[in-house]
Amino acid sequence: MPFSSQPPIPIKEKISVDYLVEKLRERVNISLLACAAEKCGSDRFITEAELHRPGLALAGYVKLFTYQRIQVIGNTETQFLENLSEEEQKKAFRNLIQFEIPVIFLTDGNVLPFYLIEMAEEAQIPIYSTPYETTQFMYLLRDFLDDQFALQTMVHGAMVDVYGIGILIVGKSGIGKSEVALDLVERGHRLVADDVIMLTKKSSVLMASATTMSKHFMEIRGLGIIDVMSMFGIRSVRYQKRLEVIMELTLWDDTLEVNRTGLEHDHVKLLNVDIPLIQLPITPGKNITVIAEVIAMNHLLRHYGYDAAKAFQDRIKSTIAEKTKGMDPSMKRAIEYFEGDLE
């Protein structure tokens, strides 16, 4: 398959502390108060998504201190420091700031004594404080960092939200992916991206979005480029959608084995996530748009616990079982008695 060999885009190597703070304020709505060395934020970089609480480092054990991570000072660390004399506090804090720490966050509205702040200023280590509770802040921060350092890849196809199911339509150039997507949009479904789709791995889920460049544009062969949002309105597009099913359009080929029962499900691995794959040979008279809607509804039904293929198979099994028990083997009508419906 042309899309499964898609190489991941190299992961972002680092983000600056300034960028992190700005985005946390803007996107995650976290209030952060600069306490020390605010100006050094542009030269301090975060290289991994892990966080660290430097309790042991403050106590003097720095052997395995992961100083390159973001350091979070919560209630435990603050109370530990408060129980020390000024000299001991300085000594403990020096254990920490002798390393190239990118940034320190004080959570739960904790503050550090001015002499420690001065030390950080001197060492050019930015400190920010937040009223958020430590675990809550760490959760939000981890989520943001996971996204920043997430695996990404770019695939070629059309991504549409059909009845809330994210369907990626793939296939060779010119097979009609965009046309199917357009038809779906016309029927009230929502376009995520056409042609250039960014996939971002978020825990075990792949999120699809457009690129800033190609956002909501679409190419229709013979017509050129159209803007789906201005043509069909805001309700016809969306920013992101979880990728749930891949629908691959292929040209009809007699040697091709197509799924006839729906009992077995094909999968494809993208960024190590298994995504259900439906291969759809295109034949004259086939309405791909309606099939896309059926795929979405079937997916929903299966999620709600109803699998048509399985239900049918169960029916066959029970009929066969009845026959072997010696029951009437003849084919029965779907109803036993026609009432007088003479219209």
Place this chain on the structure above:
Amino acid sequence: MIKKKITILNSSGLHARPSAALVKLAGKFKSDFYIHMYGYRVNGKSILGVMTLAAEQGAELDIELDGPDEKEALEAIETLVANKFGMEDE
């Protein structure tokens, strides 16, 4: 499969019309055509894909061709790029 590095010579980069010329040419061949840039890989037969790169003059693209007519396709693409996509440099 063959790979080759090419450089964009047009002063205004790979904007809409050069992209269209490239996509049209690539579409004439059976081979799959991919362009690698900044670690991204886009389908060279998709105009939106090619334009998303917004390749500027001097940008280096790694092109990848795979298929029965890959050699002819590479030759044709190289000629097109070297001729600045048959466009007067504006």
